Amino acid sequence: MLPEWVYQKCPDISAVHRAAAIARQAQLTKPTGALGRLEHLAIELAGLQATEQPRAGRVPIIIFAGDHGIVAQGVSAYPQEVTIAMMANFASGGAAISVLARELGSGLEVIDAGTLAQEEMAGAVTDKPRNGTRDFSVEAALEPAELAFAFEAGQRAVVRAEASQPDLLIFGEMGIGNTTTSAAIAAGLLGVSAEEIAGSGTGVDAAGRAHKARVIDAAIERHGVAGASAEKILCGVGGLEIAAICGAIIAAAQARIPILIDGFIVSVAALAAVRLNPSCQPFLLPSHQSAEQGHRLVLRALNVQPLISLDLRLGEGSGAAIALPLVRLACSLHNGMATFAQANVPDRPA
Numbered sequence: 001m002l003p004e005w006v007y008q009k010c011p012d013i014s015a016v017h018r019a020a021a022i023a024r025q026a027q028l029t030k031p032t033g034a035l036g037r038l039e040h041l042a043i044e045l046a047g048l049q050a051t052e053q054p055r056a057g058r059v060p061i062i063i064f065a066g067d068h069g070i071v072a073q074g075v076s077a078y079p080q081e082v083t084i085a086m087m088a089n090f091a092s093g094g095a096a097i098s099v100l101a102r103e104l105g106s107g108l109e110v111i112d113a114g115t116l117a118q119e120e121m122a123g124a125v126t127d128k129p130r131n132g133t134r135d136f137s138v139e140a141a142l143e144p145a146e147l148a149f150a151f152e153a154g155q156r157a158v159v160r161a162e163a164s165q166p167d168l169l170i171f172g173e174m175g176i177g178n179t180t181t182s183a184a185i186a187a188g189l190l191g192v193s194a195e196e197i198a199g200s201g202t203g204v205d206a207a208g209r210a211h212k213a214r215v216i217d218a219a220i221e222r223h224g225v226a227g228a229s230a231e232k233i234l235c236g237v238g239g240l241e242i243a244a245i246c247g248a249i250i251a252a253a254q255a256r257i258p259i260l261i262d263g264f265i266v267s268v269a270a271l272a273a274v275r276l277n278p279s280c281q282p283f284l285l286p287s288h289q290s291a292e293q294g295h296r297l298v299l300r301a302l303n304v305q306p307l308i309s310l311d312l313r314l315g316e317g318s319g320a321a322i323a324l325p326l327v328r329l330a331c332s333l334h335n336g337m338a339t340f341a342q343a344n345v346p347d348r349p350a
Contacts, residue, residue, distance in 0.1 A: 001144060003152060006247065014050035017046045022043055024052075028338070028339055028340075038326070042330045042334035048282060058164055059170060060108075061101050061107065066132070066173075067116045073137050073211075075177060077203045086174050087124055088121060090110045091110050111126075113154075114239070127156060128153065136181075141235065150243035172318070173262075174241070178239050179201035180198070182265045183197045183212070185239075186294055186297070188225040190301055198212045199291075199294060200293075219237055261286045263292065271302055274302065290313050307326055
C-alpha cells in the first residue's frame with residue numbers, strides 16, 4: 001500500500017488571486033488577449049501560487065535516476081552502464097541539463113532513486129530501496145514496499161527543495177530502458193496497445209520499436225494491468241525513478257508548488273500521479289511536446305497543451321528547462337507592464 005499522504009488533497013486554486021490576475025490583464029496596455037497563452041499562464045500561476053504577482057525566478061531542478069531490468073530484453077540502443085555514467089555527468093556539470101541549470105540560475109540535485117550503482121556517488125543523493133527494477137517481462141518490476149519507498153524518496157526531495165522557497169519545480173529523469181517502462185505504464189493507464197504508445201526511445205530502429213511494443217504488450221497481459229489502478233500498474237511494469245517523480249509531483253502540489261512538466265517519461269509519472277490524487281492536476285504546467293510517439297496521447301489524457309514543440313527527446317528535464325524562460329517572461333509581462341491609466345493611454349470605449 002502507498003502511504004496515506006499520497007491521497008491527501010492538494011490546496012485549491014485561489015479564486016480571489018486568479019480573478020485579480022484576470023482583471024489586471026484586462027487593464028494592461030495591449031489589446032485584450034494579445035499575449036495569447038502567456039496571459040493565461042500568468043493568470044493560472046497567480047491562482048496556483050495565491051499571489052498578485054506570479055513568480056518563476058526560483059526553480060530548482062531535480063533529476064531522478066534508475067535502472068530497469070527490462071533492458072535484458074534488448075529494448076534499448078544503449079547499454080545499461082550509461083545510466084550510472086550519465087548520473088556522474090549530471091553531478092560533474094557536463095550534461096545538457098547541467099548546462100541549462102547554470103544558464104537559468106537553477107540549483108540541480110541528482111538523486112539515485114534506483115540505479116545499479118553499488119556505492120554512493122559524489123555529488124548525488126542516494127535514496128533507493130533496491131538497485132534497479134526486476135525484468136517485468138518475467139516478473140513484477142516492484143514490490144509494494146519498494147514502490148512506497150520510491151514515492152517517499154520523491155517526497156523527501158521536495159522537502160529538501162522547499163528550503164529554497166521555490167516558485168516552481170522541474171523534475172527530470174535518467175535511466176536506460178525507461179522509455180519502455182514509461183510506455184508500459186502509459187499503455188496500462190490508457191488502456192491502449194503498445195503499438196500506439198511505444199516510440200524509438202534512445203534511437204532504436206523500426207524493428208527495435210516493434211520488438212519493444214511486443215515486449216510491453218506481453219507484460220501488460222502477464223501482469224493483468226490493462227486499465228488497472230495506478231498502484232498495480234506501477235508495481236507490475238514501473239520504474240523507481242518514475243515512481244519517485246510521481247511521489248514528488250503529488251508532494252509538490254500539496255505544498256502549493258506548481259510543477260513545470262517535462263517530456264514523455266515525466267508526463268507519464270504525472271498521469272499516474274493524477275490517477276492516484278486528482279487534486280494535483282491543476283499544478284501541472286506542461287512545458288513541451290516531445291518527439292516520443294506516445295507523448296501526445298499522454299498530454300491529451302492530462303488535458304493540457306504544451307508551451308513549445310521542438311522535437312526534443314532528450315529527457316533529463318531539458319524540455320522543461322528550455323521552456324522556463326517563457327514562463328518567466330509571462331510573469332514579467334504580467335507584473336511589469338503599465339496599465340492604461342498608469343501610462344495615460346486611452347483604453348477602448350466601454
